[in-house]
Amino acid sequence: MDFDFTPRQQEIYDIVGDLGMNRFGPRALALEAAGHSPVENFKDLFDAGLNGGGISKEWGGIGGGALGEDPLAALLVVEQTARYCMSTAQCVSLHYNLSHRLEAVGTAEQKARIIPGIIQQGHLVNGTASEPGRTARGLYNLQTTAEKVDGGWVINGHKNYGTIADIAHYNIVSAVIKGGTVPEDHMTFMIPVDAPGFTIIADTWNPFGMRAAYSPDLLLKDCFVADHNVLGPPGETASSRWQAKAHLGFAAQYLGGCEGVFDFLVDYLPKRGTANDSYTQLRLGEIRIAIDATRWLVYRASWLWQKKAFAQAELFSMNAKHQALQTTRLVIDRAAQIAGSSALNADTVLARHIRDLRYQSLHENLDKTAATVGKFHLGQQFDVTARL
Structure with a gap:
């Protein structure tokens, strides 16, 4: 095992350290007071070529993520960001994990449709599996349900901790097939932020810490998700x-x-x-x-x-x-x-x-x-x- 950074890892460490010291840190207190998603910090990372931390180099990312060519590269971004603003680091880590998952299990059409926006335009994705009472019920025992209809699925449920839900291009949400069993019928859906039936519930985020990792409750009321926005087969979250x-x-x-x-x-x-x-x-x-x-x-x-x-x-x-x-x-x-x-x-x-x-x-x-x-x-x- 080589204990030294590669030249690229050192470059990432230094770039994010500089951003953290000169931008993320100075902004952190105001972001905390406002309880807003760190839009400017994401813009800085995008301008530095680091929005694709969980995306492979083949697609123009830095190759991070657990299954990537260089898992440490993404972790260095998260670590150095947290050194100055932990809220931003949580948002970045979530975006990296979910974009990495998209590339790993998404269809060719999904990757071609979504990944270029992440790399070239700074689009973000998030992931919300949590919902009230899930801790007591278990990881996959969700009350959010998905019912198959012609051309897609209708989702109903109440989620919480929807980090960066307000600025994500796609909210990646977990649900269980109505009447199904878990984890076999646990499913994952990519919901565009402007989808009918998808609502961010106001005034549901007011914690004592991590305030700028804006994570409100989400309401899905007869929210239609087309078949081409289903991420992976049923049960894939658990099996993978x-x-x-x-x-x-x-x-x-x-x-x-x-x-x-x-x-x-x-x-x-x-x-x-x-x-x-x-x-x-x-x-x-x-x-x-x-x-x-x-x-x-x-x-x-x-x-x-x-x-x-x-x-x-x-x-x-x-x-x-x-x-x-x-x-x-x-x-x-x-x-x-x-x-x-x-x-x-x-x-x-x-x-x-x-x-x-x-x-x-x-x-x-x-x-x-x-x-x-x-x-x-x-x-x-x-x-x-x-x-x-």
């Missing part, structure tokens, strides 16, 4: 284990957010006058060690995906995600201790990072992640696609 391919995107967000906290501390602590304090040095060292340990687990998991060692990559991605979550907890605690209350005014960079890290890490169940790894090593049945 797409949930497992998203773990590293979350890990990269936590990694980048923690790095942003470290950046703040290195600048702030000398100004506070506590840089020579042994306790401060200890806690900062703990943060640095934890971040570095997380980084190399994330990068190794990416390397396993690149090697097409899929079973190993899925499991090791769980390791990386778990370490990223542990690091997030440590960083939040240690940073608050050594920075002090004055650094936690609501409008500080540190306070924003802590809000975002805590809120975003609620996507994951730390104990279940570790238990999944434990089941594997005990020779028991395990499921790397489950998140909660």
